[in-house]
Amino acid sequence: MLLLALDTATPAVTVALHDGDKVIAESRQVDARRHGELLLPAVDRVLGEAGRKLDAVTDIVVGVGPGPYTGLRVGIVTAATFGAALGVPVRGLCSLDGLAYAAGQAGLEGEFVVATDARRKEVYWARYADARTRVTEPSVDRPGDLTEKLAGLTVVGAGAVLYADSFTDVRADMPEHQSAGALASLAAERLRTGGEFLPDQPLYLRRPDAQVPANYKVVTPK
Structure with missing residues (x-):
């Protein structure tokens, strides 16, 4: 291989x-x-x-x-x-699974959350039972909306470091990227x-930043 x-x-x-x-x-x-x-x-x-x-x-x-x-x-x-x-x-x-696995290689054990920077003052995140086992689907949310939901859990990744005030236990010593x-x-x-893989299709979770304006007018010659 x-x-x-x-x-x-x-x-x-x-x-x-x-x-x-x-x-x-x-x-x-x-x-x-x-x-x-x-x-x-x-x-x-x-x-x-x-x-x-x-x-x-x-x-x-x-x-x-x-x-x-x-x-x-x-x-x-x-x-x-x-x-x-x-x-x-x-x-x-x-990609969050890769970061979780890296955190496990760095010595993190038990349940934790991976959060990356999603821009727009949001994070992409998922919860893990351990470094190999994701227990929630990937999501995108504002960090402040996750404070209560993730209270008491260790959070790793660039999103955790960027919005450290929104989380209880940020491990800045763990891999960010x-x-x-x-x-x-x-x-x-x-x-x-024999583990499972995903199709090679993007998990965007939201629409792209660049969009056609809502009031866009099509001008055609008479």
């Missing part, structure tokens, strides 16, 4: 290679405005670091969000293109155990 993992659902543009036993190369750059510019060079860099060629990849996993529209589609379209060109399966994973290495490790584990 040579699994290529990538994720652009958060400000992190992150890519990793996993050989079925361990992560053998990883790249991560945090820049919310340059997903399209940074992703392909990151793939080349990771392949070069591992001494592998793209045609050696047997599986592709991509974080499908939730995340902002523009950044998220960069990763998903790239993964789909690689999959079609190589003739290999493309499997989706919830996605790690393709953690996503790849989670995917490899699920492949070994």
Whole structure:
């Protein structure tokens, strides 16, 4: 197995290679405005670091969000293109699951919440029984609306740090942004155990920021 993992659902543009036993190369750059510019060079860099060629990849996993529209589609379209060109399966994973798994690798145990920055003064979030087990569907809400609902729970991720006053126990020492290495490790584990994956379709959870104005007038020649 040579699994290529990538994720652009958060400000992190992150890519990793996993050989079925361990992560053998990883790249991560945090820049919310340059997903399209940074992703392909990151793939080349990771392949070069591992001494592998793209045609050696047997599986592709991509974080499908939730995340902002523009950044998220960069990763998903790239993964789909690689999959079609190589003739290999493309499997989706919830990006929040990757962050939860990374928190588990960093030593977090028990029940907790992952929250990422959704912009518009909102967070994408989900609740976990442990680092491998999500118990709620991904959602998007204002942090203040979650204060009572998540009272007493540990919260990790960039959304938790950004809106720390809205949560009881923010673990700023835990990963804030996605790690393709953690996503790849989670995917490899699920492949070994027959775990489930998502379609390689984006979890937007809301409409894109850019929309046609409601009072837009179509002008046609007479």
